[in-house]
Structures are given as structure tokens and as C-alpha cells.
Amino acid sequence: xxxxxxxxxxxxxxxxxxxxxxxxxxxxxxxxxxxxxxxxxxxxxxxxxxxxxxxxxxxxxxxxxxxxxxxxxxxxxxxxxxxxxxxxxxxxxxxxxxxxxxxxxxxxxxxxxxxxxxxxxxxxxxxxxxxxxxxxxxxxxxxxxxxxxxxxxxxxxxxxxxxxxxxxxxxxxxxxxxxxxxxxxxxxxxxxxxxxxxxxxxxxxxxxxxxxxxxxxxxxxxxxxxxxxxxxxxxxxxxxxxxxxxxxxxxxxxxxxxxxxxxxxxxxxxxxxxxxxxxxxxxxxxxxxxxxxxxxxxxxxxxxxxxxxxxxxxxxxxxxxxxxxxxxxxxxxx
Amino acid sequence: xxxxxxxxxxxxxxxxxxxxxxxxxxxxxxxxxxxxxxxxxxxxxxxxxxxxxxxxxxxxxxxxxxxxxxxxxxxxxxxxxxxxxxxxxxxxxxxxxxxxxxxxxxxxxxxxxxxxxxxxxxxxxxxxxxxxxxxxxxxxxxxxxxxxxxxxxxxxxxxxxxxxxxxxxxxxxxxxxxxxxxxxxxxxxxxxxxxxxxxxxxxxxxxxxxxxxxxxxxxxxxxxxxxxxxxxxxxxxxxxxxxxxxxxxxxxxxxxxxxxxxxxxxxxxxxxxxxxxxxxxxxxxxxxxxxxxxxxxxxxxxxxxxxxxxxxxxxxxxxxxxxxxxxxxxxxxx
Numbered sequence: 001x002x003x004x005x006x007x008x009x010x011x012x013x014x015x016x017x018x019x020x021x022x023x024x025x026x027x028x029x030x031x032x033x034x035x036x037x038x039x040x041x042x043x044x045x046x047x048x049x050x051x052x053x054x055x056x057x058x059x060x061x062x063x064x065x066x067x068x069x070x071x072x073x074x075x076x077x078x079x080x081x082x083x084x085x086x087x088x089x090x091x092x093x094x095x096x097x098x099x100x101x102x103x104x105x106x107x108x109x110x111x112x113x114x115x116x117x118x119x120x121x122x123x124x125x126x127x128x129x130x131x132x133x134x135x136x137x138x139x140x141x142x143x144x145x146x147x148x149x150x151x152x153x154x155x156x157x158x159x160x161x162x163x164x165x166x167x168x169x170x171x172x173x174x175x176x177x178x179x180x181x182x183x184x185x186x187x188x189x190x191x192x193x194x195x196x197x198x199x200x201x202x203x204x205x206x207x208x209x210x211x212x213x214x215x216x217x218x219x220x221x222x223x224x225x226x227x228x229x230x231x232x233x234x235x236x237x238x239x240x241x242x243x244x245x246x247x248x249x250x251x252x253x254x255x256x257x258x259x260x261x262x263x264x265x266x267x268x269x270x271x272x273x274x275x276x277x278x279x280x281x282x283x284x285x286x287x288x289x290x291x292x293x294x295x296x297x298x299x300x301x302x303x304x305x306x307x308x309x310x311x312x313x314x315x316x317x318x319x320x321x322x323x324x325x326x327x328x329x330x331x332x333x334x
Numbered sequence: 335x336x337x338x339x340x341x342x343x344x345x346x347x348x349x350x351x352x353x354x355x356x357x358x359x360x361x362x363x364x365x366x367x368x369x370x371x372x373x374x375x376x377x378x379x380x381x382x383x384x385x386x387x388x389x390x391x392x393x394x395x396x397x398x399x400x401x402x403x404x405x406x407x408x409x410x411x412x413x414x415x416x417x418x419x420x421x422x423x424x425x426x427x428x429x430x431x432x433x434x435x436x437x438x439x440x441x442x443x444x445x446x447x448x449x450x451x452x453x454x455x456x457x458x459x460x461x462x463x464x465x466x467x468x469x470x471x472x473x474x475x476x477x478x479x480x481x482x483x484x485x486x487x488x489x490x491x492x493x494x495x496x497x498x499x500x501x502x503x504x505x506x507x508x509x510x511x512x513x514x515x516x517x518x519x520x521x522x523x524x525x526x527x528x529x530x531x532x533x534x535x536x537x538x539x540x541x542x543x544x545x546x547x548x549x550x551x552x553x554x555x556x557x558x559x560x561x562x563x564x565x566x567x568x569x570x571x572x573x574x575x576x577x578x579x580x581x582x583x584x585x586x587x588x589x590x591x592x593x594x595x596x597x598x599x600x601x602x603x604x605x606x607x608x609x610x611x612x613x614x615x616x617x618x619x620x621x622x623x624x625x626x627x628x629x630x631x632x633x634x635x636x637x638x639x640x641x642x643x644x645x646x647x648x649x650x651x652x653x654x655x656x657x658x659x660x661x662x663x664x665x666x667x668x
Contacts, residue, residue: 004414004507006429013507015413015433079349079651080338092541093533094558095340099349148647158639173338173347176648199427224428277646298646305492312611312632313482314510317413 007225008188008196010180014225015317022229022320023328024269027303040076041107041163049073053104054134056126069123070130071107072168078103079169086143086172100172102138106130108164115153115164117262125255127166131278132251135244138170139283146171146178146282149243154273157302174282181279182293189292197294200224201235210322212329213260217253220261222322222329229304229320230269230329232261234297241290243280258297260334265301268332272301341559342522342530344514348559349651356563356654357662358603361637374410375441375497383407387438388468390460403457404464405441406502412437413503420477420506435504436472440464442498449487449498451596459589461500465612466585468502469578473617478504480512480616483577488607491636508616515613516627523626531628535569544656546663547594551587554595556656556663563638563654564603564663566595568631575624577614592631594668599635602666606635 003016040048043066052063054072061067080101088097108127109119116124135147151166152158174182188196204210204221212220212232220234234257236250246254265274280295310316337350374382377400386397388406395401414435422431442461443453450458469481485500486492508516522530538544538555546554546566554568568591570584580588599608614629644650 004431004433008427008429012510092537093342093530094537095342097338099338148649150646156639158644171649173649176346177646178648180648196427203426203428275646279646300646305490310492312484312511312609312613312634314512314514315482315505315507 005225007223007227008200009184009223010177011184011187012180012225012227013315014227015315016225016321021324023324024230026319027229027269039112039161039163041071041105041161041165042112043068043110046071049105050076054106054130054137056130066110069110070126072104072130072134073107075103075105075167080171097172100143102141102144102168102170104134104138104168106134106166106168108166112163115262115266116151116166117259117266119164119259121252121255121259124259125251128246128251128255128258131166131168132244132246134168135280138168139244141170142284143172144170144283146174147280148175149278151274151276153275154302157273157275159273178279178282182281182289185292185294186288195239195292195294197235197296198239201237210326212264212326213257215253215257217250218257220257222326224322226318226320226322226325227316228300228302229318230265230272230301230325231318231322232265232299232329234258234261234299236295239294241281241293241295243278243295261299261329263334264329264332265299267334268328269301269303272303274299274301276300339559341557341561342534343518343557344511345518345521346514346559346561347649348561349649350559350655355658357658358564360653361563361603373446373495373497375405375439375495375499376446377402377444380405383439384410388440388464388471390464400444402444404443404460406438406464406468407441409437409439409501414505431506434477434506436475436478436502437504438468438472438502440468440500440502442500446497449596449600450485450500451593451600453498453593455586455589455593458593459585462580462585462589462592465500465502466578466580469614472502472504473578475504476618477506478617480505480508481614482509483612485608485610487609488636491607491609493607512613512616516615516623519626519628520622529573529626529628531569531630532573535571544660546598546660547591549587549591551584552591554591556660558656560652560654560656560659561644561650562634562636563652564599564606564635564659565656566599566633566663568592568595568633570629573628575615575627575629577612577629595633595663597668598663598666599633601668602662603635603637606637608633608635610634 005014005016046064050073052071052073055068056070057068080099083098083100086100109123131149138147148169185196201219205219210221218236223233276299278297281289281293339348339350380398384407386405386407389402390404391402414433417432417434420434443457465483472481482503519530535553539553544555552570557567610633612631615623615627
């Protein structure tokens with residue numbers, strides 16, 4: 001039993017169970033540990049990956065040798081293959097296209113047992129700089145409409161390797177969730193001539209009961225209509241539609257809050273599997289997104305099973321209210 | 335690597351990995367077994383549930399005593415509480431309503447260790463009749479916009495009890511996935527003046543390479559843009575927008591194909607956890623849904639983890655093509 005809340009970012013309704021309102025002890029959190037074997041992301045194993053496409057390394061070291069601080073390589077098992085031409089085909093009622101896209105892996109540091117939360121802020125800053133650099137690079141290809149940056153940590157969150165890494169996929173389509181957010185942001189802007197995300201940041205920052213952390217350039221909070229328990233949004237205070245417009249100063253701020261949020265989650269939820277995704281506007285959009293859309297990050301610890309009800313209906317039941325979740329996260333001793 | 339396919343029912347793009355194209359052995363299928371203890375759904379335990387709201391039972395047996403063949407009770411832990419009045423509230427940028435809705439459980443038979451696939455067709459027919467009866471009953475309440483019928487089987491699919499059961503929830507909102515399907519069906523109808531589902535049934539029935547089974551009134555197939563491996567759609571041949579318009583004769587046909595599909599899945603995938611959902615039009619719709627929408631069932635075995643990429647982006651990668659999946663299901667020895 002609980003409230004039914006509307007997410008103003010997606011116009012999605014969510015049942016928030018304010019009665020159960022589980023704390024971390026209400027979940028059977030799966031250990032994120034994965035299998036051993038030779039790690040292809042450790043220094044010295046560079047030959048186990050496809051050749052690097054980007055690296056933070058001193059100029060006196062050769063590509064695909066040790067000495068790097070971050071290293072980006074094509075995914076060995078890509079979801080999409082980079083075929084030279086995008087072809088669309090119809091087959092009766094159906095439509096398809098060939099799987100054109102790049103799929104890359106950013107290795108975030110040299111230490112096998114340090115996750116993103118454990119890296120020092122300076123290293124997190126380097127990682128975010130790689131996100132920006134690779135997004136800009138992949139975004140130059142006109143076949144692509146979107147660059148998706150996401151992280152899977154732990155088996156239950158879809159990771160298959162332990163060594164801390166982020167993935168990038170460039171896509172010839174805009175993902176559904178982004179289209180939904182864009183439509184919603186457009187409707188809000190048409191009505192109010194304000195950005196819905198700017199209004200949310202302002203309201204959360206005043207209300208404070210769902211806030212997890214804040215700094216000069218960012219606010220982190222558990223969203224009002226969280227679909228899953230302990231979900232966290234990190235939203236820049238300054239209105240910018242595209243992630244790649246982030247400045248050096250903002251990157252520094254982002255590194256601080258990202259590390260802090262991940263560390264709070266690690267402590268409060270005992271190192272849970274999680275995913276995060278950077279939501280940004282499509283490449284080569286029609287321009288009016290810049291007024292109404294606002295890039296942000298969605299962080300989702302993987303605590304409960306998504307049942308058929310949720311998945312098949314698009315209607316979520318969340319057994320922990322964001323007010324309770326943010327309290328645990330704020331109070332975590334980090 | 336693979337195709338990117340558009341689902342004509344939802345306008346959602348899905349990557350189908352035709353290269354990996356895993357068979358059942360490619361998945362680590364979780365056993366659906368749940369914990370023991372006294373089962374509240376077994377005959378003799380009627381007092382462990384809230385009082386029944388419906389039962390197939392001889393007239394000489396009292397409510398909440400043994401003798402029944404199917405039994406429907408309010409969910410002991412409802413997602414929504416049936417408050418007398420629906421109240422909507424705004425809070426700055428946010429909107430919410432109170433959790434008005436009924437949440438019921440249909441116990442499908444008296445035998446604890448028989449799942450829906452194992453019941454004889456006559457019993458499955460009775461269960462489908464309960465779906466219809468309870469949908470009609472809950473649909474009378476004008477506060478509700480939708481009655482959702484769904485089944486979770488196995489822990490990984492969100493079930494918390496072993497004894498075979500289905501759930502019904504009446505909702506004051508239309509679930510997102512249904513809204514999406516309605517919009518998509520409308521757009522198709524506006525363009526072609528035909529129902530997209532009718533066209534799909536016709537094409538699948540001619541093409542046959544994705545078909546799982548068919549009978550007089552229904553066709554079962556793995557959808558062209560399946561989001562998850564071994565997903566199955568069961569669609570009636572006759573165009574009807576609302577599930578509750580199903581006739582006695584169609585119920586008999588539906589019972590046969592539902593049991594067969596579940597049995598094929600059980601054999602081919604070694605008794606996997608699964609969900610199914612009946613997709614139907616909203617209650618008291620504006621009428622024009624009856625032309626363009628077409629009720630159907632979505633069956634989803636739970637074989638792979640949904641990673642953050644999929645969940646946060648709404649963009650799915652399916653490592654088994656529907657052509658391969660349906661072959662395994664067709665060839666299962668049942």
C-alpha cells in the first residue's frame with residue numbers, strides 16, 4: 001500500500017510502498033564478486049583486448065603496453081558491429097536495420113580490486129574526461145544518433161568482468177527512455193517555458209528530504225517517483241542539454257559527487273551491484289532540445305527482482321520510499 | 335552483433351544478436367523452487383488467507399472451507415489499498431494520488447505441486463473463466479482505469495509462493511506499456527486502416543519460422559523484436575480489443591494453447607521461472623480502441639539478467655533470435 005507518484009521526467013506512474021518502506025536490511029543483496037582467471041583489463045594483459053582507441057599514458061610509452069592510467073578499447077563481444085553503411089529494410093509489417101554502432105570499454109584504472117567508488121577523485125576526474133573525449137569522438141560519425149555511457153557493476157547488474165570499467169555504445173537510434181524524457185521535457189517546456197529538470201533541482205534542493213548530496217555544480221537525490229529502491233539522480237545545477245558541454249570545473253565537481261554517491265551507496269547497502277547511465281540529448285538533434293532537456297545521471301543499485309508485472313506493464317512497485325532511501329544514504333558513514 | 339529490429343506493437347527497437355544466438359544451454363536457468371512452510375493456498379489452509387471473493391465450489395460447501403476447484407482471495411500484502419476515494423495531489427513539480435486499487439490472487443487448483451502447465455485443460459479453462467469473471471467484476475468500479483492480469487512463476491520471476499496462482503490488480507491509471515501499445519496501434523490504424531496485431535498474426539501465420547503453436551482461435555509465436563530470449567506472444571485470430579469479450583469457445587481454445595505453450599517452455603528450457611501478462615484495452619476507453627487494439631498475452635521466461643543498459647535506456651539486447659527460440663519450442667517433446 002502506498003502512494004502512486006508521477007515521474008515528471010518520464011510521465012511514468014510508480015507505486016511507492018510507504019507502508020513496507022524497507023531499509024537496506026529488507027533486501028537480500030547479492031555479492032558483486034565475479035569469477036577469477038586472467039583479467040584482460042590489468043596492466044600487462046593489454047594483448048588480451050582489441051587494440052586501444054584511447055589512453056591516458058605518458059608519451060614515452062607505446063600503445064597496448066603498460067604505463068597507462070585509463071585505457072579504452074573496443075568491446076571484444078560488441079552488441080553492434082561497425083558496418084560501413086546503415087541499411088534499413090522492411091519485411092511486411094516489420095522494420096529492421098543492420099547493427100551499425102561502436103561498443104567500447106573504458107578501463108578506469110590499473111588496480112584490479114579498486115572500484116570507481118574507491119578511486120581517488122583525481123582518477124575519477126580522468127575517467128569523466130574519457131567519457132567526454134570518447135563521446136565527442138564517436139559523435140562525429142553521422143550514422144549515429146546517440147552515444148550511451150553506462151556502467152554495470154556486479155554480476156546481478158549485468159557485468160561479466162570484475163575490473164572496474166564503463167561502457168560506451170554509439171547507436172543509430174535514440175533509446176526509448178531518452179525519447180520519452182525528451183517528449184516529456186518538451187511538453188513541460190511548452191506549458192511553462194521552463195526546463196522540468198531545472199525545476200526539479202530547485203525543488204529538491206529546497207525540500208532536502210530526498211537529497212543525498214550536493215556541491216557547487218551538482219545535486220544528488222532519490223527521485224520522487226523512484227522506480228527501484230535507493231535509485232539516485234545526479235543532476236547538474238546549470239542547464240545544459242548535452243553532457244559533452246561539461247566544463248573542466250564542472251568535471252571536477254562531478255568527480256567529487258559521483259565518488260561520494262557511489263561510496264555512500266557502498267556503505268549503506270553493503271557494496272551492492274549497481275548500474276549507472278548518463279542521460280544526454282541525441283547527437284545532431286533538431287536544436288530545440290537545448291532549451292528543454294538537461295543532462296543527468298541515473299544510478300540504480302540492483303536490490304530487488306524486477307517481476308513480470310513491472311517489466312511487462314511498465315508500471316513499477318517500489319518497496320522503499322525515496323525519503324527513507326535518501327536518509328540511509330545521507331547518514332552512511334563514509 | 336546482429337540486427338536492430340523494430341517492434342511494431344510498441345515502436346521499440348531491439349538488438350537481436352543473430353551471431354551469438356544462444357540456445358537454452360546458453361543460459362544459467364535458476365531453479366524456480368521456493369521455501370517450504372505451511373502453504374496458505376492448499377485446501378484446509380483457507381483461514382490463512384483473507385476471505386475469498388470468488389470460488390469454483392459445489393453449492394453445498396461453505397466459503398473459506400475445502401471443496402473448491404479455484405479460489406480467489408484479496409492479496410494479503412496488497413500493492414494498493416482500496417481506499418474509498420481517489421485523490422490527486424500536486425506538490426510543486428510533482429503529482430501523486432493515493433493508492434486506490436484491488437489486488438487479488440487466483441489460486442489455480444488444489445494440488446500444491448502442479449503448476450499451470452501441469453493442470454488438465456479443463457482446469458486451465460476454469461482458471462481463464464476466473465480471469466474473465468474477476469476482470470468484469472473489478473471493471474465495474476469507476477475509479478479504475480485498468481485491470482492487469484499477470485503471473486509470476488519462480489523466485490527469479492518475482493513469485494513469493496510456490497502454489498500455482500495468478501494475480502489481478504485494478505489500477506486508477508493505465509500502465510505505461512499499454513499506453514505505448516495503444517499509441518502505436520492508433521498510428522498504424524490511422525495510416526493503414528487495419529489493426530497492427532491482425533497484420534502481425536497474418537504474417538506470422540504465413541511465415542511460420544517464428545511460430546510456436548496455433549489452433550482454431552489463437553496463434554503463438556516468438557515476436558520479431560523479442561526483448562528477451564524465448565519471449566512468446568499468444569494472439570487471438572479474431573480481432574477483439576478487450577479480453578473480457580472472449581467467448582466460451584475461445585476460452586476453450588485459449589486453455590489449450592496456453593497449456594501447450596507453457597509445457598513447451600517447461601520442456602525446452604527445463605522449467606524456467608517465467609511471467610505472463612494479459613494485455614487488454616483500458617476500462618471505459620474512449621471507444622476508438624475497439625478498432626485498432628487487439629488483446630494478447632505476453633509470456634516471458636526469465637533467463638538473463640536485465641542489465642542497467644537495458645533498464646535505464648529502454649533499449650534491449652537479446653542474445654537469442656526469435657527464429658532460433660521458436661525452433662527449440664516447436665521441437666520440444668511434450
